[in-house]
Amino acid sequence: MDAAVVSQLSHVPAAARTLEQRGYDGCWTAEINHDPFLPLTLAAEHTERMELGTSIAVAFARNPMSVAQIGWDLQDYSEGRLLLGLGSQIKPHIEKRFSMPWGRPVARMREFVQALHEIWACWRDGTRLNFEGEFYTHTLMTPMFVPQQHAYADPKVFVAAVGDRMTEMCGEVADGLLAHAFSTQRYVREVTIPTLERGIARAGRTRADVVVSSPLFVVTGHDEQELAANAVATRKQIAFYASTPAYRGVLELHGWGDLQTELHRLSRAGEWDTMGVLIDDTMLAEFAVVAPVDELVHTIRARCDGLIDRVLVGFPPSIDEATVVGLVSELQAEETS
Template identity: 65%
Template sequence: MSSDTAARLKVDRGIPSDLSRVPAVASAIERQGYDGCWTGEINHDPFLPLLLAAEHTSRLEIGTSIAVAFARNPMTVANLGWDLQAYSRGRFNLGLGSQVAAHIERRFSMPWSRPVPRMREFIAALRAIWACWHDGTRLGFEGDFYSHTLMTPMFTPEPMPYGTPRVFVAAVGEAMTQMCGEVADGLLAHAFTTKRYADEVTTPALLAGLARAGRSREDIEVSCPVFVVTGEDETAMAQAAAGVRKQIAFYGSTPAYRGVLDLHGWGDLHTELHRLSRLGQWDAMGDLVDDEVLSTFAVVAPLPEVAKALIVRCAGAIDRVMPALPASLPEHAVTAVLEDVRSASKPLGGNTENG
């Protein structure tokens, strides 16, 4: 982690998958003062928008959050990562996720097995390939899941001076989180993460992995989306709250995320949300998310207080945040929030410790 990263909270934003919109949005994000932009793999390829984002920006970090690792193989991902790192002049972060068995096997027609060991080996294979290209070492990677032992000059990319991409991995469970601490450059936490869950579950698991590998907290960046309820007046805040309640309800209905609710003693809420989701009663689900649950999962604050609230929410656990600011906020309001984060989260006296 760079000293600048350690010194202050970075603020990122997502960019659209619609390629025609990416140049304008990426330029605006950079102009507003965001530190990075990320793409997800949902109904479009996550890498193509980043090429346009790199073309139309000069300092903005770009990254995938996430690309599905097990839908691909390390060699194809190594090529994509190398090219985006070269074209962006060192601004690319490769964010990978495992997805779930049903999608890997039935949507992508790829093998599924032991996601944590497979992800660990995927990263090791990537780095072996990049070392071959960057340092000229012989490619001879052989693991339980992947084998890469052939590389000729014709298939070796041109040298580049920017170093290899940093590798982030999406993690919710403790085993994947520990693995991130051992081998990854960054951890991509889920939006359905409370400060308590980050402090009591995610961070201890991450620190355990770091310690096992002889690494320190400064060796890894933790990135996390955060729900935000704010607005220029009470009406706008109420509208934002209604939308965020529905998002929280959607995630809360998913069995994979029940553990977060259980930690807070809200397991019964998951049971009811899951029941309503099976009935398709999405509006009713949002009504079950009361003010206490809302303020636990989201930053709820008027515009002048959003930056401080984000910093408090992330302190000690999150290094870069992707706040879901309401789309209705004008550009000057967004810029003001980002300026407040920069000025408030950088410690006085050049202290570069986290937290």
Template identity: 60%
Template sequence: MEMEASMAGRLQIDSGVAGGLASVPEAARVLEHRGFDGCWAGETNHDPFLALTLAAEHTSRIELGTNIAVAFARNPMSVANLAWDLQAFSQGRFNLGLGTQVKPHIEKRFGMPWSEPTERLREFVEAVRAIWTSWHEGTRLRFEGRFYTHKIMTPMFTPDPSPHPMPRIFLAAVGERMTEMCGEVGDGLLTHPFTTRRFLEEVTTPTLQRGIGASGRDRSEFQLTSPVFVVTGETEEDLAEAAATTRRRIAFYGSTPAYRKVLEVHGWDDLQGRLHELSLRGDWTAMGELITDDILSTFAVVAPVDRVAAGLTERCVGVVDRVIPALPENLSGEARVRIVDDLRAAAIREPA
């Protein structure tokens, strides 16, 4: 069964908010003013929940979400509390995006246990929903799993009732087992930027459909969200700089064994090993030089500002529901507004 994107009339256009907390209010206001549909905060060198609290305070329409919060660095109860409060504070605009991170970071950076990531994340989601159901319906909390147990919930620790629905849960996935599980228990999938339309069509979407089918739901109840590298600029120099930066990013991700299958789909099997060897030597410049124009244009939309929307539309419409264009940092506000406006107009004209 062919899987089509669930968008109702148009592709939703999202962006990220990054940096220190002092910059978040203005950044979120700007995204909302420019017409973006969603604002995502990631967990790298800052906490995403704190950033989105500020974003919620200074916006009124735009959706807010974590992309991603590291699930295994926390526990289901603490995440359930954070998400419940943000859903209430944002008046129903919050999406909880969770990911596993990788074993070395979980064990050596966060000091937390790692095992069976797919099944552990599945149970994490089930536990969070069980906690929310207890709060929402006033029922007794009795969750007992292999990894998590939650059986105590007294009135003192129960949040105030909320008029809003439970937050949607988006899960990050690359491998097929995690992707299928995401279709079974998630409300949306957050893809990695190191992906292509062909990989989405041939690998991700059929796998996701198996999971959605197993859950007894329809594709229209699910959202696939994808970041996309964009190489553009308002001058030839800006475009060349954006291309060089993106080549290095593609090379960095391509050196990771977990992403080898994306390269294999395109017949670039040997590239991952060569990139990995160079990464061990710290030769980042040489890594970027291995990313040819063909590879660059496969992983990124490469176009002048007035053609970016057409490129994003060609890459996304009919496959994903939400796109996060990774625009160059030095792109002007006017150029960003034009791309968003053009993309919205182009996506609306395309059949859903």
């Protein structure tokens, strides 16, 4: 069971220590308004056992060599606890925010992951670096630029995927799939897992070779009033994702495709509060775990069993510390029973 750690550097040490004290297995950063790697350095320094992951770092804003180097160093500094989560982002962000090239993202991501492993093999085993791909070429590595050896295996590489082709590619070359929070149980069961397994089979691997990790929207409370209040922000977040054309397929599986068109129109007009109202109770229950505190653990388990290997759970701010610790402990106990 995992959680997100804040990315503002001054807040990371205390936040990471708190997550470890609560009993979480891992903490993840996201590349939103802060760098995703710097916080993990602090988290590694102030924790002892939690795995530390990026969910996600934008691959195409970087290149395989720069990511391989920071992955190597963080794996060393964290004593083998790094989970390197990569995502493609979308064309407007890559071209207009990062000023980097875009094109054929699935093929580009496959090559990115393959290049990482070639670079790490060069540093670890002393083999000649000779990676020549369609998008990336790495053929120069002189002794001065080889980092010091360390005792840890290569970081596990996770790739974020929603579409079929990227999901299949994860099954072929990645150590893990980072599923999107905007996924229903039905979508994961009927679309994500079968698609992932096609890639796994094509590469001659097994389902055990690929870890499926997913965040969950959680709406909970001690009573109906608190539950309803905590649902407001989640409805808005679901509506935001639902307005994105790339995620329309999730809605269409449930017969809600037309809602994406309306939400997209409202998002362009800045009608964020109105968008949230359009997420009714039925939709909320499909996209989020909705349960009172005393039923939450059972509901999370029912949502994930047989589909999700590791889950990222955040609790509403109104839930007190003692309750959070108890919930995490109960979930961990069920995982190991």
